[in-house]
Amino acid sequence: MKYTVAKVAFRDGAIEGRGVFALRRFEPGDVIVPYAPKQRRVDVWSFESRLAAQTKVTLLSDDGTVIVPDTSVPGGWLCNHSCRPNATVYSRGDGRIECLRTIVPQQEITTFYGWVTRNQPERDPCRCGATNCRGFINFDVSDEEARHAEADTLEGERFRKKLADYFEFLRQIGQEQAKGNVLHTLAKMRARLL
Numbered sequence: 001m002k003y004t005v006a007k008v009a010f011r012d013g014a015i016e017g018r019g020v021f022a023l024r025r026f027e028p029g030d031v032i033v034p035y036a037p038k039q040r041r042v043d044v045w046s047f048e049s050r051l052a053a054q055t056k057v058t059l060l061s062d063d064g065t066v067i068v069p070d071t072s073v074p075g076g077w078l079c080n081h082s083c084r085p086n087a088t089v090y091s092r093g094d095g096r097i098e099c100l101r102t103i104v105p106q107q108e109i110t111t112f113y114g115w116v117t118r119n120q121p122e123r124d125p126c127r128c129g130a131t132n133c134r135g136f137i138n139f140d141v142s143d144e145e146a147r148h149a150e151a152d153t154l155e156g157e158r159f160r161k162k163l164a165d166y167f168e169f170l171r172q173i174g175q176e177q178a179k180g181n182v183l184h185t186l187a188k189m190r191a192r193l194l
């Protein structure tokens, strides 16, 4: 696969700080830009990975490693989040951003971060401006919810509804790959709590 960074421009965006903008037209399935042209890999369980996660630009790969962008080199990691993104982040290989809906020149390229937090429901307010904006970038799971997730209780029922609603939302915006983050976090929380 070959990338030309000149297909996009990295500059100030409407949503927040820097953003990634199209310099040409992209059709669904087109590879727009690599996630991080310069990067290193750390083990998902390492302390280094936890530290890097605080920068909020790491990407969990499917081979058990975490991609940590060298932030001195612009890449797809600079895409702003949107609740109605026009592109998708794929973690396979070196990580890349693919067009989801037709993107025209000068349009901002947005992705769905799919962050999952624990006991911090209001950590990441969203200012994407989409009509279907969730209000927050993150999806939160509390210890209480994790504990009751499979229980025949009111709390369990409420959580399963919340999860089903979120998954339906992901389906509607074409981001079903983000389900994995939620299930991974939930399983880890339950292993610790039960």
Ligand SMILES: [Zn+2]
Pocket: 082, 083, 084, 126, 127, 128, 129, 130, 132, 133, 134, 135, 136
């Ligand atoms: Zn939003």
